[in-house]
Amino acid sequence: MESDNVGTSNVAPSIKGGIPGMRGVEHIGLTVPNLEEATEFFVDVLGCEVVYSLYPPRRTDNYLDIHPETDRKIRTLSCRNGAHFELFEYTAPDQNKHMPKSSDYGGHHVTFYVDDMDAAIAHLKIKGVYLFGEKRNGYGAEAGKDSTFVHFKTPWGLVLELISFPNGRAYEQEKPAMWQPAPLTS
Numbered sequence: 001m002e003s004d005n006v007g008t009s010n011v012a013p014s015i016k017g018g019i020p021g022m023r024g025v026e027h028i029g030l031t032v033p034n035l036e037e038a039t040e041f042f043v044d045v046l047g048c049e050v051v052y053s054l055y056p057p058r059r060t061d062n063y064l065d066i067h068p069e070t071d072r073k074i075r076t077l078s079c080r081n082g083a084h085f086e087l088f089e090y091t092a093p094d095q096n097k098h099m100p101k102s103s104d105y106g107g108h109h110v111t112f113y114v115d116d117m118d119a120a121i122a123h124l125k126i127k128g129v130y131l132f133g134e135k136r137n138g139y140g141a142e143a144g145k146d147s148t149f150v151h152f153k154t155p156w157g158l159v160l161e162l163i164s165f166p167n168g169r170a171y172e173q174e175k176p177a178m179w180q181p182a183p184l185t186s
Contacts, residue, residue: 025083035073035089045127048079067092081182099157111161113181117148141171
């Protein structure tokens, strides 16, 4: 029987059948209705920093399944440790302008880790951000001493979440932590 590794010496080994050489999530792209409003929220409320903006030309090759008459603006933001964000503002003749509910196909949320949940919630309230109730305790595999979370919404309807688990979570009794926050530098 021949070896499966014949002729693949330059290819990184895959892990459990995944993409060879994948190191993690590099960025998250979010389509927003108004790039300036979204940037203001990400900077003034969340504390992210604008890194750069792009104004690419139209694509006529159906790239990403977008209409050939689509215009787009892109802004990239860094939000401390972790993946950065690309905010997209599209103008397209066939554009669906309805934000999906979390239960809809394409529904989603993005979660930010915080060290002090109470201070983070107080900050959101001062900024007038809509919260889906008060903080909740983690449960099941996400339970743990001081493990808490809260969901909130941007002015355009994107659901976001804050999470904190300073003492780990229940699943870590059997498996390694999936993610740990890097030390806060400033």
